[in-house]
Amino acid sequence: MTTETLAAPAAARAGGPHRRGGSVRGNENIAGWFFVAPVIVILGLFMLLPILMALWVSLTDWNGQGSPFTSQVPFVGAENYTRLFTEDGLDRRDFMTSIRNNIYYVAIVVPAQTVLALGLALVVNNRLLKGKAFFRSAFYFPSVTSSVAISVVFLFLFANSGAVNNLLGVFGIDGPEWFADSRGVLHLLFGAVGVDSPPAALAGGGPFGLSWWDWLAGPSVAMTSIIALVVWTTSGTFMLMFLAALQQVPVVLDEASTIDGASRWQRFRHVTLPLIKPTTFLVLTLGLIGSWQVFDQVYVMSQGDPAKTTLTPAYLSYRTAFRDFDYGSGAAISFVLFLIIIVLTLVQRRIMADRDADGRRSWRRAVRRGGRP
Numbered sequence: 001m002t003t004e005t006l007a008a009p010a011a012a013r014a015g016g017p018h019r020r021g022g023s024v025r026g027n028e029n030i031a032g033w034f035f036v037a038p039v040i041v042i043l044g045l046f047m048l049l050p051i052l053m054a055l056w057v058s059l060t061d062w063n064g065q066g067s068p069f070t071s072q073v074p075f076v077g078a079e080n081y082t083r084l085f086t087e088d089g090l091d092r093r094d095f096m097t098s099i100r101n102n103i104y105y106v107a108i109v110v111p112a113q114t115v116l117a118l119g120l121a122l123v124v125n126n127r128l129l130k131g132k133a134f135f136r137s138a139f140y141f142p143s144v145t146s147s148v149a150i151s152v153v154f155l156f157l158f159a160n161s162g163a164v165n166n167l168l169g170v171f172g173i174d175g176p177e178w179f180a181d182s183r184g185v186l187h188l189l190f191g192a193v194g195v196d197s198p199p200a201a202l203a204g205g206g207p208f209g210l211s212w213w214d215w216l217a218g219p220s221v222a223m224t225s226i227i228a229l230v231v232w233t234t235s236g237t238f239m240l241m242f243l244a245a246l247q248q249v250p251v252v253l254d255e256a257s258t259i260d261g262a263s264r265w266q267r268f269r270h271v272t273l274p275l276i277k278p279t280t281f282l283v284l285t286l287g288l289i290g291s292w293q294v295f296d297q298v299y300v301m302s303q304g305d306p307a308k309t310t311l312t313p314a315y316l317s318y319r320t321a322f323r324d325f326d327y328g329s330g331a332a333i334s335f336v337l338f339l340i341i342i343v344l345t346l347v348q349r350r351i352m353a354d355r356d357a358d359g360r361r362s363w364r365r366a367v368r369r370g371g372r373p
Contacts, residue, residue, distance in 0.1 A: 184217030
């Protein structure tokens with residue numbers, strides 16, 4: 001009986017803290033939701049709600065007059081989307097032309113700006129370099145300058161009598177009319193080897209209303225000017241990301257690999273690159289997203305001309321909605337562009353994750369063998 005009497009208060013004391021602890025955790029959860037509620041409300045009102053409204057507009061034939069949420073606005077369902085892919089006409093041709101232009105734009109800009117940013121970061125991270133602060137500021141300065149202002153400057157640089165053509169003239173090269181030349185770079189290369197007209201196999205039969213010859217045009221001369229501008233202005237930002245990652249690489253690893261006889265390229269490939277892989281993925285992802293959303297440079301420098309060779313999906317969405325007053329089709333283009341970005345980002349993440357897993361497996365196999373990877 002004495003044992004039961006002593007056990008009862010002990011059990012009460014043991015149960016007390018659990019109840020108080022549960023109450024405290026419950027209060028913490030309530031407080032946490034209370035603190036994040038303003039952010040949730042703001043994001044819901046200014047991000048999620050506009051996205052849902054735009055999604056509804058993409059399912060209607062709204063012309064910008066009045067409210068798109070009244071019964072007077074025709075509801076067309078998925079017609080705005082199917083017109084971009086299945087119906088022959090100007091809408092599908094313009095959209096596919098913009099996709100082709102953007103594919104070449106992405107294929108050049110993303111690798112170029114990534115390699116350039118990494119190269120600049122390696123230069124600035126060199127311990128023997130003097131004046132690091134100056135070079136960091138100089139490389140980063142184009143990234144903080146207004147893209148509209150830089151675009152206007154590039155218009156003067158690439159003018160018919162601009163600095164670029166004058167510089168080419170010094171070497172005896174007759175520079176093109178950069179923003180009036182709609183010829184594709186690949187077509188120019190084909191012409192250099194005597195292929196001035198499309199072969200019969202490439203003259204037709206291409207997907208989505210464009211011939212294979214059109215798909216193989218490459219970026220136009222005008223688009224290459226925009227590509228040069230974008231690579232120059234975005235590399236500074238990505239340089240800082242790579243620089244922060246390089247400064248986190250342990251110096252001991254680099255010194256150990258040097259002692260083991262590794263060359264500079266081997267140290268970079270087998271030590272530095274694997275350690276900065278998360279930053280590389282971040283740079284590639286941001287570059288991919290930004291390159292599919294290019295708008296301001298196209299708006300200022302070319303507005304899709306010449307011959308729609310600088311037309312991009314982002315600019316086409318704007319032009320369709322705010323110039324042609326077809327807001328439903330413009331919103332549909334923007335959502336298709338959103339899906340393209342999501343899919344490509346997931347594919348890129350999957351590819352890099354598979355390579356990372358292969359690298360870890362090879363490292364584990366090497367460790368089990370008692371050797372180096």
